[in-house]
Amino acid sequence: MHQDITPAPEPSTARGAVAIITNRRGELLLHLRDDLPHIAxxxxxxxxxxxxxxxxxxxxxxxxxxxxxxxxxxxxxxELFEIRDEHGSGQTLTVFAAHWDGDERQLPLAEGVKLQFFAPEHLDILTIPPFIRDAIHRHTAAEPA
Incomplete structure (x- = not known):
């Protein structure tokens, strides 16, 4: 009896998208993620x-x-570029840039703990995943002075 053995398809890479949102003052909107052990x-x-x-x-x-x-x-x-979260979710994420000048405290936050605008010079003191920090640096380095 002859059996056809078909190799299993390669698993597709998990994909996602994130947005670097800035306001007119050049601040970046960041999201404090929940402190749950099952999330990246x-x-x-x-x-x-x-x-x-x-x-x-x-x-x-x-x-x-x-x-x-x-x-x-x-x-x-x-749409800006893609970046991979090698040490967390494993996702390849498409990074977008956007502009928004509202009051982040008025947004109806459905996930996470808090939304807050930060001046770029204050980002160094925050706990930010390395791939997100890289994406922000890559974006700000490409912005005209």
């Missing part, structure tokens, strides 16, 4: 975003995630 980077300051649903593009993901997590509709959403 618990109790770290991060960017808003999340995992891509099946059949969803990165642009659709970030629009959905911003709305779900914070009721936020950012302006001028621009």
């Amino acid at each position: 980077w618990p109790h770290h300051w991060s960017l808003l975003g999340g995992g891509t649903d099946p059949g969803e593009s990165p642009a659709e993901t970030i629009v959905r995630e911003l709305d779900e997590e914070a009721g936020l509709a950012a302006e001028e959403l621009t």
Whole structure:
């Protein structure tokens, strides 16, 4: 009896999207994640975003995630680059830039502990996942002075 053995398909890489949101003062909106052991980077300051649903593009993901997590509709959403969370979720994330000038304390936060704008010079004292810090540095280095 001859059996056909078909190799299992390669697992697809988990994907997601995050947004670097700035206001007119050049501050960045960061999200303090819940302190739960089953999530990647618990109790770290991060960017808003999340995992891509099946059949969803990165642009659709970030629009959905911003709305779900914070009721936020950012302006001028621009796709920047991809980055991988090698030491956390393992996801490859598409990084977007956006602008929003509202009061973060008024947003209906559905996940996490807090949203807060920070001046770039204050980011060094925050606990931020390395891949998020890299994405922020890469974005700010590319911004015109």
